[in-house]
Amino acid sequence: MRDKTKKSNIYRESVFKQAQYNTRRHFLRNCMSGLGSLALGGLLHGKSPGQSAFGFGNTQGPHFAPRAKSVIFLHMAGAPSQLELFDYKPALEQMDGQLCPPSLLEGKRFAFIDGQPMMLGPQAKFAQHGASGAWVSDYLPEFSKLVDEVTFLKAMHTDEFNHAPAQFFMHSGSPRTGRPCMGSWVTYGLGSENENLPGFVVLISRGGPTGGKRLWGSGFLPSVHQGVQCRSKGEPVLNLENPRDIDPELRRKSIDIINKVNELEYQESHDPEIITRISQYELAFRMQAAVPDVMNIDDEPDYIKELYGVRPGEVSFSNNCLLARRLVEKGVRFVQLYDRGWDAHGAGPGGGVGPGMRGSCAYIDQGMSALLIDLKQRGLLDETLIVWGGEFGRTPMMEARTGKGFLGRDHHNQAFTMWMAGGGIKQGYTHGETDEIGFYGTRDRVHIHDLQATILHQLGLDHERLTYRFQGRDFRLTDVHGHVVKDIIA
Numbered sequence: 001m002r003d004k005t006k007k008s009n010i011y012r013e014s015v016f017k018q019a020q021y022n023t024r025r026h027f028l029r030n031c032m033s034g035l036g037s038l039a040l041g042g043l044l045h046g047k048s049p050g051q052s053a054f055g056f057g058n059t060q061g062p063h064f065a066p067r068a069k070s071v072i073f074l075h076m077a078g079a080p081s082q083l084e085l086f087d088y089k090p091a092l093e094q095m096d097g098q099l100c101p102p103s104l105l106e107g108k109r110f111a112f113i114d115g116q117p118m119m120l121g122p123q124a125k126f127a128q129h130g131a132s133g134a135w136v137s138d139y140l141p142e143f144s145k146l147v148d149e150v151t152f153l154k155a156m157h158t159d160e161f162n163h164a165p166a167q168f169f170m171h172s173g174s175p176r177t178g179r180p181c182m183g184s185w186v187t188y189g190l191g192s193e194n195e196n197l198p199g200f201v202v203l204i205s206r207g208g209p210t211g212g213k214r215l216w217g218s219g220f221l222p223s224v225h226q227g228v229q230c231r232s233k234g235e236p237v238l239n240l241e242n243p244r245d246i247d248p249e250l251r252r253k254s255i256d257i258i259n260k261v262n263e264l265e266y267q268e269s270h271d272p273e274i275i276t277r278i279s280q281y282e283l284a285f286r287m288q289a290a291v292p293d294v295m296n297i298d299d300e301p302d303y304i305k306e307l308y309g310v311r312p313g314e315v316s317f318s319n320n321c322l323l324a325r326r327l328v329e330k331g332v333r334f335v336q337l338y339d340r341g342w343d344a345h346g347a348g349p350g351g352g353v354g355p356g357m358r359g360s361c362a363y364i365d366q367g368m369s370a371l372l373i374d375l376k377q378r379g380l381l382d383e384t385l386i387v388w389g390g391e392f393g394r395t396p397m398m399e400a401r402t403g404k405g406f407l408g409r410d411h412h413n414q415a416f417t418m419w420m421a422g423g424g425i426k427q428g429y430t431h432g433e434t435d436e437i438g439f440y441g442t443r444d445r446v447h448i449h450d451l452q453a454t455i456l457h458q459l460g461l462d463h464e465r466l467t468y469r470f471q472g473r474d475f476r477l478t479d480v481h482g483h484v485v486k487d488i489i490a
Contacts, residue, residue: 062190062460067424067489068385069193070328071186071455072335074321074368075170077209078163078342079390080360081353081409082417083438086152088126088135091436092396096121100397104439111161111411112345113399119437120398123354123407132428139361142369148428149372149381150421151488155432155441158392158448161413163210163343166391169448171215171336173477180219180468182452183334185477187225188468189461193331197294198228200334201327203320206363207340216336220470222272227336230295230323231315294330297322308370318367325374328384339364342390345399346408353394354407372421385423385458387451392416396437415441418451423458426490449482457484 083089098119105116124137127144134147160166165175172179180188183200192199202216209215216227266274297305297319298312308318317339324335341360346352368388375381393416394409415434421427432444453463456477463482467474 063462063465064460066458066460067383068422068458069383070331070333070335071183071385071387071423071459072324072328072337072371073182074337074364074386074388075167075209075339076342076360076364076388076390077167077338077340078344079166079392079394079411079416080342081344081357081394082154082415083122083394083396083409084124084139084353084357085137085361086135086417086419087154087415087434087438088137089122089396089434089436089438092119092438093121095119095396095437104397109161110395110399113395113397113410117397117399119396120353120407120409124358130428132430134428134430139358140365142365146369146372149376150386150419151426151429151431153389153418153420153431153446153451153485153488155434155443155445156389156393156416156418156448156451157441157445158413158416161392161411163391163411164212166411166413167209167211167215170391171211172219173449173452173479177214177217178219179475179479180221180225180477181216181227182455182477183216183227183336184218184221184225185466186334186456186459186461188221189456189466190333190459192333197327197330197332199332200225200227200336201332202227202229202336202338203231203323204229205315205317205320205337205339209338209340215338220475221468222275227334294326295323297326304374307374309366316367317364318370321367321371322374325371325378325380328375329378329380344394344408345410352408375422381422383423385425385455386421387418387455388420389418390416393438396439412439415439420488424490425458426488429488431485431488444487446485447481449478450485453478453482454485454488458489 083092096119100117100119102116105113122137124139126135126137128134129136129144130146130148132148134152136144136147158166158169160169160175168177168179169175171181171183173182183202187199190199200216213229216229218224218226262274265271297310300310300322304322305312308322310316310319310322312319317337320337320339324337327335339360341363342357344353344357346354346356372381372386375384375386393412393414395412397410399408399410415438432446433442434440435442456463456466463476463478463484467476469475
């Protein structure tokens with residue numbers, strides 16, 4: 001036993017002695033082939049062709065010429081009702097208060113509806129806007145002025161009707177955890193254009209989504225591709241700042257020593273996650289200077305702050321929209337915004353599709369409208385793809401579990417509305433249609449995998465070729481369905 005302990009101590013001492021004197025050049029000389037060369041070549045001595053500076057990437061780069069460089073995905077967690085926003089149904093208005101026809105309930109599964117509910121007419125007032133004549137309710141007065149900039153997808157549908165599985169499905173292509181999310185697939189395929197910032201950033205307002213932090217996880221992809229959550233108040237990234245009495249020079253020296261130990265370990269095990277660990281230490285060091293700068297909106301001119309309606313020092317959707325613009329301007333590839341507060345069951349005086357939803361719309365209307373205006377005036381909208389929506393839609397019948405007076409709708413996976421703008425998407429266009437009460441899509445239905453395939457396509461990625469081998473087979477984001485919605489591409 002003593003001999004084993006002595007040998008172990010001798011080995012540990014030799015490792016640290018080697019770490020003290022082993023040079024980066026010596027390490028590279030021992031990793032001149034395979035994954036180590038590919039990853040570290042980009043990480044430590046500039047990018048290899050098509051290689052991300054953050055370790056792992058698609059060595060081919062884009063599969064074809066991209067229409068967009070970046071994505072800003074605005075997810076309204078909880079699923080906003082399309083029947084109060086974009087899908088105007090006069091027939092449903094006429095049916096308000098009537099018992100739901102049994103044919104709409106037979107053989108269907110709902111999250112909470114039990115028995116025979118009443119039909120619920122739209123709680124908002126609708127009007128047509130812009131040259132396109134798109135219907136938008138009075139819940140979104142600022143956005144209604146910009147309908148000629150966007151494409152509406154009126155007949156979206158998904159496989160899931162509960163929040164967390166539907167959110168996972170929207171962002172990872174699977175209702176179960178463990179798959180890489182869309183932002184991870186994008187950075188795996190394209191990397192980032194800014195070596196001092198992560199390629200995939202997450203911003204949250206009004207609390208996190210039901211699916212939690214797993215929604216921006218990298219799954220079986222190298223963990224360097226997971227999303228980095230940033231905050232618009234306080235320390236931009238938790239634990240990013242140096243501890244007290246640790247200056248940048250000492251921090252640099254400590255990282256160099258840690259990296260040398262990790263390099264020695266990689267020589268022994270060839271575990272690709274060690275390369276990821278090295279790249280994350282390096283990126284974190286560079287982020288210490290870059291992130292506080294890009295996350296500081298105080299230096300924005302007053303007219304921009306007024307456009308967005310931001311209040312420096314606060315956490316808000318408007319602040320996050322402005323930060324999203326700053327991030328894509330700096331070359332961040334994928335920016336994910338989550339805003340919670342859209343679960344419109346009618347569970348309280350402030351809930352439902354009446355006052356509760358009107359308040360949520362007022363909370364986001366100015367910020368998301370300003371984002372479109374600001375990107376366009378800076379010439380960035382053409383190369384930035386904006387996606388807006390929730391995880392599913394809402395039923396045309398009432399769902400009020402807490403008594404009378406609270407007007408709410410149940411989860412609905414068969415028909416809902418999303419919109420897209422910029423990044424080579426048509427302007428002032430509506431794709432798809434639902435039936436007279438908004439229950440089913442009747443024309444040009446778009447599945448979640450179709451949406452994902454289209455987003456990747458606009459970034460120059462073929463969703464069938466962007467794959468990663470795991471547990472003996474090739475996986476992809478749209479595993480194994482999906483078609484690019486060519487009708488919405490300009």
